[in-house]
Amino acid sequence: MATESGYTTQLLTEETWDDFAALVEANNGVWGGCWCMGFHPEGVGAGRGAAGNRSGKQAHVRKGTVHQMLVYHGGDCVGWCQFGSPAELPSIKNLKVYERELVELPHWRIGCIFTGKGHRRHGVARAALTGALGAIEKSGGGVVEAYPEQVTDRDPQQGAYLHTGPENLFEELGFERDRKIAKWRWVMRLQLTASKD
Ligand SMILES: CC(C)(COP(=O)(O)OP(=O)(O)OC[C@H]1O[C@@H](n2cnc3c(N)ncnc32)[C@H](O)[C@@H]1OP(=O)(O)O)[C@@H](O)C(=O)NCCC(=O)NCCS
Numbered sequence: 067m068a069t070e071s072g073y074t075t076q077l078l079t080e081e082t083w084d085d086f087a088a089l090v091e092a093n094n095g096v097w098g099g100c101w102c103m104g105f106h107p108e109g110v111g112a113g114r115g116a117a118g119n120r121s122g123k124q125a126h127v128r129k130g131t132v133h134q135m136l137v138y139h140g141g142d143c144v145g146w147c148q149f150g151s152p153a154e155l156p157s158i159k160n161l162k163v164y165e166r167e168l169v170e171l172p173h174w175r176i177g178c179i180f181t182g183k184g185h186r187r188h189g190v191a192r193a194a195l196t197g198a199l200g201a202i203e204k205s206g207g208g209v210v211e212a213y214p215e216q217v218t219d220r221d222p223q224q225g226a227y228l229h230t231g232p233e234n235l236f237e238e239l240g241f242e243r244d245r246k247i248a249k250w251r252w253v254m255r256l257q258l259t260a261s262k263d
Contacts, residue, residue, distance in 0.1 A: 075137055080128060086134070086136055095119075098116070107157065135201060137194045144182050145190035147177075149174055158213055160248045164213075175212070176213075176236075179229065179230065199239065203258050203259070203261040207257075208258060209258075211244075212254045
């Protein structure tokens with residue numbers, strides 16, 4: 067799918083695995099080797115290492131237990147937005163506080179967002195999140211939750227602090243604050259309806 071910015075998006079599948087792997091490898095495994103496993107049920111447990119995380123991620127791709135929208139610039143994968151059901155992505159940050167005031171689980175969660183170094187602040191994350199929301203609409207819509215980092219009224223933030231995305235990007239795409247679960251982290255929600263095509 068082409069976006070307004072000229073980026074294209076594709077889901078992470080066995081066919082696109084090599085593109086995703088090239089981006090992760092070009093960025094030192096992401097966080098030194100997490101391979102975007104932190105939100106999955108097994109997480110990035112001690113003793114697994116980068117190789118274990120890589121094979122864990124690839125196993126999810128083979129089993130179809132991962133939803134991740136990849137963003138391409140030309141032929142290169144330059145970023146992603148992970149999404150999925152709470153069962154697919156149970157390991158969110160601040161879980162204990164989250165559960166304290168939980169009324170109803172959402173249908174979908176946004177997990178982690180990543181843009182490769184050298185591509186930041188050019189709209190990659192915007193394209194990734196827009197693509198993920200489009201895929202959710204195609205899958206029937208529902209309540210989507212995100213757990214972004216507040217970026218206003220504080221010093222400028224960058225890098226790993228923003229792995230759940232910056233709050234202002236979610237605001238731009240229609241999400242609203244639901245509740246605070248850490249000093250700078252909010253639960254934000256958006257209701258999506260199923261798309262017709
Ligand atoms: C957070 C991150 C995903 C943003 O990606 P990006 O492609 O640079 O973001 P975009 O260019 O699409 O930005 C869209 C909007 O988000 C907001 N935004 C992006 N980065 C921001 C920052 N550092 N501070 C405040 N707002 C920011 C802005 O509103 C921006 O719109 P603007 O550029 O028109 O002002 C990127 O900085 C990143 O990958 N950080 C590391 C995250 C990480 O470690 N992930 C690991 C996952 S396992």
